Amino acid sequence: MAHKNPIIVALDVPSAESAWKLAELVAPAVGAFKIGKELFVAAGPDIVKKIRATGASVFLDLKFHDIPNTVAKAVAAALRLDVQMLTIHTSGGGEMMRAAEKAAQDTAKSLGLQAPLVLGVTVLTSANNATLAEIGCEADTEKQVLRLAQLAVKSGLRGLVCSPLEIVALRKVLPAHIQLVTPGIRTGAEKADDQKRTLSPREAIQAGASWLVIGRPIYAAENPRLAAEKILESLL
Ligand code: C5P
8 A cells, every 4th residue: 555644534423424525525635544333334335435436545444353264254355345454353363363364365366456454453442451350361451462463463464553652662572564553643633532642643653653543633623624634744
């Protein structure tokens, strides 16, 4: 995927109509669009195809976590929608991640497409040490993030989703080719919301992020196009 504009706009809206309106409005100022569970469950594959048909890159954020065979088939189905990035949970284990990466490579080859970036999600940022203890994991989120990230790389993944405050620690231990996709970006211009551990777009790129996932600072702005343009300018 061409990697000139690192802004991925999260289309966190409830319908195809509102997603399309937002995408049309901000397209010239952004690098890709993220379609997550809410929009996908509401609007289905058609909205993916419609946005992809404009030439924009699509990040399908459905965070697959299942037995390896099922995840591989879901990845192959996502490839048939021609997405450029998709997510899986690293806690599904090495075999699941290898199956996902293999399905991405094999399906891309058979369709004559470039293989998408299969991104591993480590510990959700909504989880803390108590959450990990509750489910019987090593009760240290930082250690668990590093452990899962290293397992992901060993299993063949080429990218990870991480919080802004994990970028530096991950960059220290991961090979340089690993792409880091980072939500939790705030410019300071928006109202306070549920993102607690944030960096500005420029800080995140300087820390080593490859891509920035930005939702509310763009779609909830008075002028989403202008907000995206300002963020892009701040990166130059
Ligand atoms: O509106 P906001 O900029 O907070 O949106 C961030 C996007 O990134 C949302 O789609 C959210 O679900 C996603 N995300 C996140 N934190 C993670 C993983 C994904 O905020 N750890």
